[in-house]
Amino acid sequence: MQKAVRALFLSTALLAAGPLAARAEVPNVVVSIKPIHSLVAAIMQGVGEPNLIVEGAASPHTYSLKPSNAAALQDADVVFWVGHGLEAFLEKPLEALGGNATVVELEDAPGLEKLHFREGGPFEAHEDEGEEGHEHAAEGHDHGKEAEEAHAHGEEAGHEGHEHGEFDMHLWLSPDNARAIAAETAKVLSEKDPANAEAYKANLASLNDKLAALDKEVAETVAPVKDKPFIVFHDAYQYFEHHYGVHAAGSITVSPETLPGAERLTQIRDKVKTLGATCVFAEPQFEPKLVNVVIEGTPAKSGTLDPEAATLEPGPDLYFTLMRSIATSLRDCLGQAS
Structure with a gap:
């Protein structure tokens, strides 16, 4: 009788420990920025929670790695980031990981649409920015934005086959790209954690359904103002616009870490005047006074767009809130323009 009770107790203890043991085997996942973290969190729902590096209102353009971030990277099994052209602060820390973690550069995800930076006139770097103390790393290069990226990284364009500044790295602002990122995430996690592959697959299917509904909703929101041009703080919205x-x-500025000079502000103000009543959008992480300078003496309205979700709480729902908020801000501000 005692043996039977002991055996029953042991089997009960093993069953109770089973879920904990399975949970302990879930990969330790680290993600660079909020929009990508949201998509990864959606794929991992019910399995685990990814860690986020760039928290709060911080921007990947100007971020400095904290000791807690470095510790999280050292413990990581999988790291998801966009790539060299966006999170420059991660380059050396990721190289230091060696083979200890699977590092996924999502700009290389299959099926991803990548757009070149826009050039010319209101999207081009100008010499007066250099006069303000922001010298370009590739002075005289035809690609103003590529020069800015090289400046930000402190090196010439190109890094192990990646040409800095060649593509706009705000990839997540297209729902099609969000689907490609989610698919790559599910694939990597399924390979790393085959015990939970079915959960990742189911979560991907659910996420794709939600993204399809979101896509339709956002399209309907911006439809009334599609023909009204606007000015942005920095050129981060090309994927949203294109879609x-x-x-x-x-x-207003080519890249957020480069303050615009007086000549560029004058040029953008002239552009606003020629457009008539329109909108100029600030971003929550950066100096809003520049927007006031641009719209002074014009009929333009001001608004705020948040491409990197600085003001939003991280989690699987953030991506949806982000896309809706951009659409709503465009509709509300442009809808006031005559």
């Missing part, structure tokens, strides 16, 4: 048919007519 939904809205039109940014220029950016």
